Amino acid sequence: MPELPEVETIRRALEREVLGYELQALDVRERVHLLKNCTPQELKRALVGRRLTALGRRGKFLVFEFGPWAVVLHLRMSGRLLLRPAEHTRLVLHFEGKTLYLDDARRFASLYLALAKELGELKPLRQLGIEPLTPSYTWEAFQTLLTSKREIKRLLLDQTQIAGLGNIYACEALFEACIHPKRPARSLTQQEAKRLFEAIPRVLERALEAGGTSFDKYRTPQGELGRFQEEFSVYSREGEPCPRCGAPVKRIVQGRRSSFFCPGCQR
Numbered sequence: 001m002p003e004l005p006e007v008e009t010i011r012r013a014l015e016r017e018v019l020g021y022e023l024q025a026l027d028v029r030e031r032v033h034l035l036k037n038c039t040p041q042e043l044k045r046a047l048v049g050r051r052l053t054a055l056g057r058r059g060k061f062l063v064f065e066f067g068p069w070a071v072v073l074h075l076r077m078s079g080r081l082l083l084r085p086a087e088h089t090r091l092v093l094h095f096e097g098k099t100l101y102l103d104d105a106r107r108f109a110s111l112y113l114a115l116a117k118e119l120g121e122l123k124p125l126r127q128l129g130i131e132p133l134t135p136s137y138t139w140e141a142f143q144t145l146l147t148s149k150r151e152i153k154r155l156l157l158d159q160t161q162i163a164g165l166g167n168i169y170a171c172e173a174l175f176e177a178c179i180h181p182k183r184p185a186r187s188l189t190q191q192e193a194k195r196l197f198e199a200i201p202r203v204l205e206r207a208l209e210a211g212g213t214s215f216d217k218y219r220t221p222q223g224e225l226g227r228f229q230e231e232f233s234v235y236s237r238e239g240e241p242c243p244r245c246g247a248p249v250k251r252i253v254q255g256r257r258s259s260f261f262c263p264g265c266q267r
């Protein structure tokens, strides 16, 4: 699933390609799974003939603003926004001279239509937690999250606590901070908490520089691969040596997700 660095990479690429362009036509090829709160007709009426005035991101959601209207899109497991059609086109946005295709093999992507001024009240956005890489990510806010007795790895994946982190970057950040993924959040010492607080944006920034992770279906709108999978310290590296201490990386299952960690240096 695309996580914060992949969604942000897509956002930046699309900003260069279509920001300020007029949407001339729109073709919904999959409405049942994709459109969560509107019909194709309502979507067309709201957007066609308007310019893309802003392109934002909240957690793993992309937010397209067309004047007074906004479209909120989550790519989920296999969604991709491409400048060329691929096999599973679900939505086509015809901008003046440029076409954007939503490709989604598994049909989990979801789209919401909202008034731009009411975006904050839209349910999927309203529930999101603090946003790393923004001023809302403060040491004070982070410490408040850590009063929970939940396992730290599961807490990091909870989008209502921190928005945008997924399995890959949660594993990598815990490795950087030398914290075992099963530790109760509130058992972290001040020093460990501080290390984790700093590791999260650092891992995300590095992934952004690499254009995200192309471990599965993810591609940039231009069809390029991300390169962060080449920099994984623990994720998907079960049995391979830890880059820090050489111990073999272990995999455990937490909440039906794999956690990868080093038993040597993550305590």
Ligand SMILES: [Zn+2]
Binding pocket: 242, 243, 244, 245, 246, 247, 262, 263, 264, 265, 266
């Ligand atoms: Zn190690």
